[in-house]
Amino acid sequence: MFQTLAYWGSIIAFGGVTCIFSLIYIFQGKLMYFPDRKQWISPDRYGFETGEGNFKEIFLTTEDAVRIQVWFFKQINSKSVPTLLFCHSNAGNLSHRLPNIRDLFHNLGINILIVSYRGYGKSQGSPSESGIKLDMDACMKWLLNEPSIDPEKIICFGRSLGGAVAIDTVYRYPKNIKGLILENTFTSIPDMVDIVLPEFKYFKRLCINNWDSHTRIKSITCPILFLSAKKDEVVPQSHMTCLEKQASNASTKNMIVFESGRHMDLTSQHNYYKYFKDFVYQNVFPPNSQNS
Template identity: 35%
Template sequence: MVSFLRVLLFGVGGMVVAGAVWLVSSQDRLIYMPVLRGFTRSYPITPSYLGLDFEDIWLRSSDGVRLHSWFIKCFPDCKGPTVLFFQENAGNIAHRLEMVRIMLQRLQCNVFMLSYRGYGASDGYPSQHGITRDAQAALDHLSQRTDIDTSRIVVFGRSLGGAVGAVLTKNNPNKVAALILENTFTSILDMAGVLLPFLRWFIGGSGTKGPRILNFLVRSPWSTIDIVSQIKQPILFISGLQDEMVPPFHMQMLYAKAAAHNNRCQFVEFPTGMHMDTWLAGGDNYWRTIQRFLEQHVPEKKDDHSLNSAKGKSTRNISGL
C-alpha cells in the first residue's frame, strides 16, 4: 500500500513537473503563431489584390514598438461604422482579407486591421501586455481621424482577437461604441486544459476544479471571462457550434457572465460554424445578424437638416389628426 501511494505521488509529481516545463518552454509558441506552416511571415497578398483601396498605416505603441496596419475604406466618403478588427492567433492580417472584403460590402463599413507586434510587418515579440498596448495605439489612431465617424467605432475580435478586443473595449468606454466577439475562449488558463487534458487539475480559470498550482507560470492568461462582466457597451456573441479549437461552451460562459451585468448583450449560434469559417458557414444570416446589431446599437447619425425636417413632418402629421 505504501509503495502504491509512493508511485502515485511520484506520478502526480512528474505530471506537475512536466506541465511546468511545458508552460515555461512552449506556451508562447502555442498562444502566438505569426507564421503558418508552409508560409512566411510576410503578407501573401495586400488589399489591392482584391481591388480594395487602403492606406498603409504605421503606428508606435506606447512602449515604442513600430506597428503596421491597414485602413480600408468602403468608399471615399463612407461615414458608416468603422470596424477595428483583431485577428486570431495564427497567421497575419492578409489571411483575413477575403472575409474583410465581404464585410465591407455587406456592412458598408470601414475596416482597420492591426498587425500585432511580432506579426506581419510589425516589430517586436508578442505578449499579452504588449498586444494590449498595440490595440490601444490602433484605437487612439482611429479616434483622432477626421474622415470617419469616431462615435461609431466597433471592435470585432475572433478567438485571441476577442480577448484583445474585450480588454480594449473595457478600457475605453467612451471610444468604443460596441463589441463583437466570435469563437473566443474564456481564458488561456482554461484553454491549457483543452490542449493538454492532464493539466486540468493543475491549471485553469475560476471555474476549474483542482488546486491550479501552475497558474502563476502562464505569462499571457487573457482572462476574458473576468473582463466581459466589466463591459458596459453592447456586445454581440457569435458562436460556431462546430468549433474544433475553442469548445462552444466557452462562448456560452462568456455570454452568461456579461449578460448578468449588461442588458445589451446578444448571443447567436451557427450550427455548422467552425473556428475559422463561421462567417462562411453562416452565410447571409451571419451578415444580417451583425447588420441588425449595428443598426440597433450603432445607428447612423442624422444631420441637423434631416432632424429638423423630420421634426417638421412629425408636427404636421400631429396637427392633421
C-alpha cells in the same frame, strides 16, 4: 551511501522540475501565438486600391517603441459610417483576413482598421498579452485622432484570440467603443489549457498570457453580439455561452449559434453578414440614435 543517493536524487529531481517550469514560463508564447511574416496576400487582389483609393498601409509606434503595421480600409463616406476595429485570431497575419474584410466592407458599408499584432506580418517585436495591449492602445489613439472617421462610431470585433483582445480593449475604452462583436472566443487561457494541453493543467499558475475575458466582460456595458459555432473543434461552445451569461451589464446582448458552424468557417454560414449588419445598424447605431 543510500542517504547520498537520495540527496543527489532529490537535487536532480528538483533541478528537472525547475527546468520544466522555466521552459514552460519562457516559451509559453510559442505555444499560443503563431505569427506568419512571409505568406502575403495583396489587398489589390480583392479590389482594394492604394494611394487615393480605399486602402492604405500605416505604421504606428507603440508606447514601448515597437513599430506595428495596420491596414485601413476607408469608405467614400468614411466620416458618416461606423469604423470597425478588427482583432484577428492567433495564426497567420492580417492579409489572411482579406476575404472577410472585403465582405464586411461591402456588405456593411463600414470602415475597417485591422492591426497586425507585434511579431505578426511586418510588425516588430514578439507577441505577448502585455505587448498586444499596447498595440491596441496605439490603434485607439490613431482612431480617436483620425480626421477621416467619426470617433463616436467605433465598434470592435474579435475572432478566437482576437475576441479576448477585443474584450480587453472595450473594457479599457468603455467611453470610446460603442459595440462589441465576438466570434468563437474563450473565457481565459488557463481555461483553455485544460482542453488543448491537459498535461500542463498543473502549471496554469505560470501563465503570463491569461486573457481573462471571463472577468473583464462583466464590466462591459455596450451592446454585444456573440457569434458562436455549435461544432467548434478548437474552443468549446460552452465558453461562448459562459461569456454571454457573464455579460450581465451589457445594454443589449444577442447570441447567434450556427448549428453546423466550426471554429473558422462562420463567414460561410447562412446569414452571417446579415446578423453582423443588423447588430451594427439596429443595436449599436439605430436609425434614430444620436450617433447615426
